[in-house]
Amino acid sequence: MYAEVQHRPTAAGHAHLDRRISNATKPAFCARKHSAGQTLYREGDTAHYVFEVLTGVVCQSRVMPDGRRQIIGFGYPGDFTGFPANGQHHTDCEVVADGQVVAHRRDALENGRTDPELHMRLINAALHEITGMQDHCVMLGRKSAREKTAAFLSALMDRIGTPLGNYIQVSIPMSRSDIADFLGLTTETVSRTFTLLRDDGLIALENARNIIVLRPEDLRDLSLTE
Amino acid sequence: MYAEVQHRPTAAGHAHLDRRISNATKPAFCARKHSAGQTLYREGDTAHYVFEVLTGVVCQSRVMPDGRRQIIGFGYPGDFTGFPANGQHHTDCEVVADGQVVAHRRDALENGRTDPELHMRLINAALHEITGMQDHCVMLGRKSAREKTAAFLSALMDRIGTPLGNYIQVSIPMSRSDIADFLGLTTETVSRTFTLLRDDGLIALENARNIIVLRPEDLRDLSLTE
DNA sequence: CGGGACTTTGACACCTCTCAACTCTCGTGG
DNA sequence: CCACGAGAGTTGAGAGGTGTCAAAGTCCCG
Numbered sequence: 368m369y370a371e372v373q374h375r376p377t378a379a380g381h382a383h384l385d386r387r388i389s390n391a392t393k394p395a396f397c398a399r400k401h402s403a404g405q406t407l408y409r410e411g412d413t414a415h416y417v418f419e420v421l422t423g424v425v426c427q428s429r430v431m432p433d434g435r436r437q438i439i440g441f442g443y444p445g446d447f448t449g450f451p452a453n454g455q456h457h458t459d460c461e462v463v464a465d466g467q468v469v470a471h472r473r474d475a476l477e478n479g480r481t482d483p484e485l486h487m488r489l490i491n492a493a494l495h496e497i498t499g500m501q502d503h504c505v506m507l508g509r510k511s512a513r514e515k516t517a518a519f520l521s522a523l524m525d526r527i528g529t530p531l532g533n534y535i536q537v538s539i540p541m542s543r544s545d546i547a548d549f550l551g552l553t554t555e556t557v558s559r560t561f562t563l564l565r566d567d568g569l570i571a572l573e574n575a576r577n578i579i580v581l582r583p584e585d586l587r588d589l590s591l592t593e
Numbered sequence: 594m595y596a597e598v599q600h601r602p603t604a605a606g607h608a609h610l611d612r613r614i615s616n617a618t619k620p621a622f623c624a625r626k627h628s629a630g631q632t633l634y635r636e637g638d639t640a641h642y643v644f645e646v647l648t649g650v651v652c653q654s655r656v657m658p659d660g661r662r663q664i665i666g667f668g669y670p671g672d673f674t675g676f677p678a679n680g681q682h683h684t685d686c687e688v689v690a691d692g693q694v695v696a697h698r699r700d701a702l703e704n705g706r707t708d709p710e711l712h713m714r715l716i717n718a719a720l721h722e723i724t725g726m727q728d729h730c731v732m733l734g735r736k737s738a739r740e741k742t743a744a745f746l747s748a749l750m751d752r753i754g755t756p757l758g759n760y761i762q763v764s765i766p767m768s769r770s771d772i773a774d775f776l777g778l779t780t781e782t783v784s785r786t787f788t789l790l791r792d793d794g795l796i797a798l799e800n801a802r803n804i805i806v807l808r809p810e811d812l813r814d815l816s817l818t819e
Numbered sequence: 820c821g822g823g824a825c826t827t828t829g830a831c832a833c834c835t836c837t838c839a840a841c842t843c844t845c846g847t848g849g
Numbered sequence: 850c851c852a853c854g855a856g857a858g859t860t861g862a863g864a865g866g867t868g869t870c871a872a873a874g875t876c877c878c879g
Contacts, residue, residue, distance in 0.1 A: 429731050432817060437731040452717075452724040477716060479705050490703060491678075493719050498678040500726040505655050505663040507733035508777030512867070543826065551734030556867060558827055574876080575826060591658060738835070769858060782835060784859055800844085801858060820879105827874065834867085842859070849852080 401468065407449065407460040414451030416470035417489060420444050423466015424540045427458040428548065438549040440499065441541065443526045447492035450476070464540040507551045510590075515550040516560040518590035520570065524580050535580040543575070627694065633675065633686040640677030642696035643715060646670050649692015650766045653684040654774065664775035666725065667767065669752045673718035676702070690766040733777045736816075741776040742786040744816035746796065750806050761806040769801070 401407065407418055407425060418425070425442040427449075439458055442448040448460055451473060462468075471485060476493070479486035506518055520537065528535040539546075543554040550557065561578075564570045569586050571579040580586055627633065633644055633651060644651070651668040653675075665684055668674040674686055677699060688694075697711060702719070705712035732744055746763065754761040765772075769780045776783065787804075790796045795812050797805040806812055 427727075429727060431731065431735060435735045437734045439727050439730055450720055450723050452720045457724045457727055477713070487703070490716065490719075493716075493723065494676055494678045497676050497719065497722055497726065498683045500723065500730065501653075501655060501665050501683055504665055504726065504729055504733060505657065507730060508663045508774075509657060509661045548734075553868060554826075555828085555869085559867095562827075779836060780858075781837085781860085785835095788859075822879085823877090825874105825876080827872100829872080830870090832867105832869075834865105836866085837864075838862090840859105840861080842857100844855105844857080846855090847853085849850105 401462050402465045403462050405462050408456045409459045410457055412456045414454055414456050414473050417447055417473055417476055418449045419469040419471060420446050421467040421469060424464040425460055426463050426545060427460045429458050436548045438545060450493050450496060512552055512556050512560050514590055517586050519546060519550055521587045521590045524583060531579060535583050537580060538577050627688050628691045629688050631688050634682045635685045636683055638682045640680055640682045640699050643673055643699055643702055644675045645695040645697060646672050647693040647695060650690040651686055652689050652771060653686045655684050662774045664771060676719050676722060738778055738782050738786050740816055743812050745772060745776055747813045747816045750809060757805060761809050763806060764803050
């Protein structure tokens with residue numbers, strides 16, 4: 368499955384209902400296929416679009432000059448990404464799991480005249496982005512590796528988990544390295560912490576990319592207070 | 594000096610030019626005096642206003658159930674704070690250093706009809722808030738205590754430093770405990786790191802609340818890469 | 820079946836936290 | 850005016866959590 372970037376210059380209405388690819392002024396960017404590993408935008412790029420994830424998963428990251436990387440956030444279906452400041456992107460954004468992405472013209476964010484409904488949706492998405500990043504800061508600054516990992520799995524469970532009797536199955540779309548860079552840890556610590564959560568009976572590890580949450584409530588509690 | 598919360602329901606124009614206190618529908622909140630330690634809003638409050646810092650310093654924080662605190666950000670003159678999500682505040686906000694604060698009606702953020710100019714300013718402020726929090730995430734997740742402290746002092750230097758020959762004098766408005774909660778450290782580590790930066794000749798410590806940056810460029814470099 | 824990337828595990832080092840004692844500052848009251 | 854006390858900040862010693870480096874294991878895909 369490939370990720371398609373769809374360009375919607377003015378059309379209103381719910382994104383899922385409008386998947387045609389329009390002729391736009393920047394055709395090089397429209398309807399380009401995107402699959403895992405490909406880049407939607409890079410830090411410093413002029414921000415022509417704000418992106419809406421329909422399916423698949425994307426991630427925003429910043430890389431320090433010496434290579435250290437921090438993942439700012441993952442974008443799951445329904446999320447927006449790529450809010451600009453001073454007309455520029457300030458993170459890299461790449462596709463983690465193939466899917467479809469809609470590119471909304473940036474001016475819809477700043478100007479309500481052309482499409483008031485989209486304008487409102489984008490503003491609300493930006494405000495939710497702020498709140499989500501506040502959560503992320505608390506996690507990065509004040510939680511232990513165990514709490515971070517539990518918080519990450521809880522969020523994943525709530526976003527893309529599928530019920531399995533009393534349990535919840537979660538397929539993890541990103542690598543251990545992505546998880547580590549999201550949580551401010553190393554891959555080794557993430558791996559070890561997964562093992563600990565398994566030993567405590569909170570989760571079962573089918574394989575590296577698929578887990579089953581055995582005690583969803585306990586996992587959620589763990590992410591709030593140790 | 595007291596902090597005044599000023600309410601500007603519809604007036605456009607530059608904030609500094611319009612300091613009158615209007616009659617508003619929620620008079621209990623208008624023109625209330627605020628000084629260090631007082632609270633502008635709390636997590637969970639209905640968000641009636643978005644605040645603009647004119648003078649003084651405010652800080653936003655989140656507190657975990659067990660008392661651990663993370664400061665999300667400081668608000669210096671020119672900054673906005675209190676962007677809502679779902680009509681609610683998701684942080685506590687308190688005054689760190691006395692000053693004046695303007696309370697803008699929240700609907701100006703979501704609706705451009707009443708005051709388009711303010712609407713634009715608030716949207717841009719929200720977008721800058723996102724970018725600023727991305728920086729903060731990188732700092733919390735990937736920087737050492739030394740780099741965090743250097744980044745904090747660099748930012749403070751750029752925002753409220755005053756030249757002093759080749760040096761830059763910085764008066765630090767917040768406590769070590771606030772700095773620690775902002776950087777995701779403990780007060781002891783902050784204190785020790787200040788001492789280290791002093792021993793390395795990067796800064797001089799006049800007293801706990803006043804430092805002189807002796808090598809501004811080196812301090813800035815340190816905050817980017819170790 | 821083999822190669823390579825990703826993941827897990829282990830041993831050890833080190834950075835930061837914890838706990839504790841001491842110093843400094845500043846306001847208060849004798 | 851000085852002594853005192855409380856809070857903030859600094860310094861020290863030791864513990865512990867997470868990082869680093871290295872090796873083994875697993876999975877995928879040719």
